[in-house]
Amino acid sequence: MGTQSKEEIVKVLKNLNSGLNEEDIKVRSILSKSDMKPFIVTFNNKDTRDKVLLKRKDRGNLNSKNMHLEGVERNIYINEDLPIEVQKLFRKARELRGIGYKYVWVKNGLVFCRAGESSKPVMLKNMEHVDQLKQE
Incomplete structure (x- = not known):
């Protein structure tokens, strides 16, 4: 804050x-x-x-x-205090917004993304997972 x-x-x-x-x-x-x-x-x-x-x-x-x-x-600003690894993953995951993912967020220390209102959330496990989604 x-x-x-x-x-x-x-x-x-x-x-x-x-x-x-x-x-x-x-x-x-x-x-x-x-x-x-x-x-x-x-x-x-x-x-x-x-x-x-x-x-x-x-x-x-x-x-x-x-x-x-x-x-x-x-x-x-009110945000969750995240471990460094989660901060880095969230920062990288936000790159997905430019390639068709509308939402990227953190909840309970886990990073998620979703393409649209009706699509299912995807929990991002690591940096490689983000890279994989970027190439799809």
């Missing part, structure tokens, strides 16, 4: 109507040269995390204005 403080994080989560309390999360900041320091938010249980991610998806683009935060308007 690119917000400034734990208080703002709690306010964003409450504005998402996630039903969270401050005790439901642990917040740690990441060292950054930017004025907008990212935070890692750890949830006490998976259901709470899933609820926040779903609410974020339903709400669309988040910014400080629509989350009722003070100061200059800025975007707010």
